[in-house]
Amino acid sequence: MKTFRRNLWRHSVAWILILFTVFPIYVVIVSSISTTGGLVTNSLFPKNVGWDNFTVLFNNPSIPFTSWIRNTLIAASVTAVVSVLIGAAAAYAFSRLRFTGRKVGIQALLLIQVFPSFLALAAIYVIMGEIYEVFPAFGLGSMGGLILVYLGGAMGINAWLLKGFIDSIPEELDQSARVDGASPMQVYWLIFFPLAAPVLAVVALLSFIGTFNEFILASVFLTDPESRTLAVGLQQFVGGQFTENWGPFAAGSLIASIPLVAIFLSVQKYIVGGLTAGSVKG
């Protein structure tokens, strides 16, 4: 009891913030299972519990919800996998190989990384318009073009995240393989890659979540309702008519968040490690 009293302020802080955290989540859950039709956004308790909001998502042709999910999954997984492959190779080079321009290179990468690619949005818009003239599948309005633009930022972010990790793998492993006659490429694919697989998976997950959340490029690129990603689709859907589309929107948000939250919580230890690795070295 005494320890509880001494820790009372700790619990109070936690509880106040939990209320703050949970409030919108609670509202979304209540909204998604209330079936009063339109004006449900202001109810604190569910009215007429039912699944209407969920069924409408999959049966209303004006809400291509399943296409949105499919598009988002395609964009996010392709981006995650390819960008981790690109980033891991670059990070390995910066961590292990000695070459001129290495220090300048990693600093330049960091600088480029802090420029979100959409800062050059107007330029990307024009460039992708040019590409569209020749290759419609990879230009403005196409998923292929969107993924290409996402991949542009891949090397910067992932190389930076992964370099710290690679630095922590003892270099002796590489050296002994080299002594045994392995080429740098073989060391990379046969020694480093299997060792790093779990970390690469986490970085891929972070990249997946990042792409999942990306809004501005996707909204500039994908104009056709069928080709939108979840972020753009749900925004356009709920944008104008908050009150009318609120229920289905809440249901859609729940469906889309649950798998992500589940994955995130299950690997949170690694993600937290990745976040702090760069800073807490002392």
Added chain:
Amino acid sequence: MYRFVGFTGLPAIFLKFAVLAVIDIVGGLAISSAFAAGSYVLGGALLGALLFINWVYIFRAPTPAKFLAPGLVFLLAFVVVPIVYTVAMSGFKFQTGNVITKSDAIEQVIARGVSEDASGTAFDITLGRGADGQFEALMLSQIDGTASRATLAGVTPLAEGEYGVNEWGVPNSAAGFTPLTSDELSQLGDEILSIRFPVGDGSFVGIQFAELAVLLTQDLTYDAQRDVLVSASTGAEYVDNGDGNFVNAADPQDVLTPGWRDVNFPDNFIKLVTDKSLRDPFVQVFVWTVLFAFLSVLTTFAVGLLLAVALDQRIKGRAIYRSILILPYAIPSFMSILVWRGMFNREFGVINRVLIDLGIISENIGWFDETFTARMVVIIVNLWLGFPYMYLISSGALQAIPGELKEAAAIDGATAWQAFRQVTLPLLLQILSPLLIASFAFNFNNFNIIYLLTGGGPREAIAGERAGGTDILISYAYQTAISNPTSRDFGLASAVSMFMFVIVAGLSLWSLRRTKSLQEF
């Protein structure tokens, strides 16, 4: 000693060349179609990338190049080139009405520079092809009801009996004439608008749409040697005004459209500083951007740190607290922002409802209608989104601070608060400052929260369509460059982007210098 075993020798080499061959074939096809379509820049860029890849993987390029090549290609194409392009665009007048090249603009000005004859002669027509496959038209004059046949060689009258008519009396058949089907017409699209049947006296019959043509005279002609357009009817000369348009030499208000994108460096930057209608919103947006980024870091860090300190002890339920408290970090942020937006809705939002039920307010508050409340909402929502991250990094940093330091402070008689203020906090700030600066830079460009939560509104607060009360630089640039199709200004938006480049790059460089993290390289 054992030999290194792995995927080596012939199979590995074969695989490498198979992959390269596929890349080369696809790339080669892409390059040839780019050149075929007349897009030499794109074709050249692809060719360069392909040659680079082949050099790296076939001819013993330095090993680091092999690891960096794929990333470099994407980085150059979609990050570096756009950045360079942005820099270049900021030196151009590049806005709605001035987006094409000068030669395209001249072409369009000439196409528009026609005038109808005095009596406004118009024809009902049937468009088709002659025996030689060239365009022809059978026409019925709306003025005097005479029929004629127009070919690319000239217009000849048709005598009674030489033609058949359709239900409206418009000639639609004649010897050697095949009307275009509706399929052919829709395939040709706007192409028919450029058909000109010469009449002989310098005027011509121009197609307005598939069933109508008018008698036109070319009024504007281009004098390439003097780079002026001359009007035949008024004799006026239109000269290049050096700002992307041809204007009447005698009357600068008489501007021909469209214009072209023209170098005007450094006008976009000067405009930002001197044009009051641009400068005032820009300054206000800039001040709010800094304030927003600063307050966001301050509030999220304060709450995150408080939480980290509170949960620094192994209190009961800590693991569950932790899992719940990092939820905002795990939920896709675009969704949470939209949810918050709904919750703050004036009429139907749950926040107004709860506040009224609790008796705190008596009528609904229009949170997004006033700049002050809208900004408050932005900060609150960003706090919700951001404190878990700050909590995670603060608790990581707390564990990295040796316990002995605190014990030493306690032995010296410091209270827990003093120890925290004077020992823990300074160390913590030192450890976390690069991340806090990164967070500032992130929020400086945090487009999502502004665009999705308030849309930059309230709109009227600063400068109507262009800058709203909560617009930050990036949403302001977006608004300027993209969002309104009738008044896009890529040049100005690029100038604003350049400004942001400088600030964010400066911040990052400064923090790089400050931290020791790069000294280990």
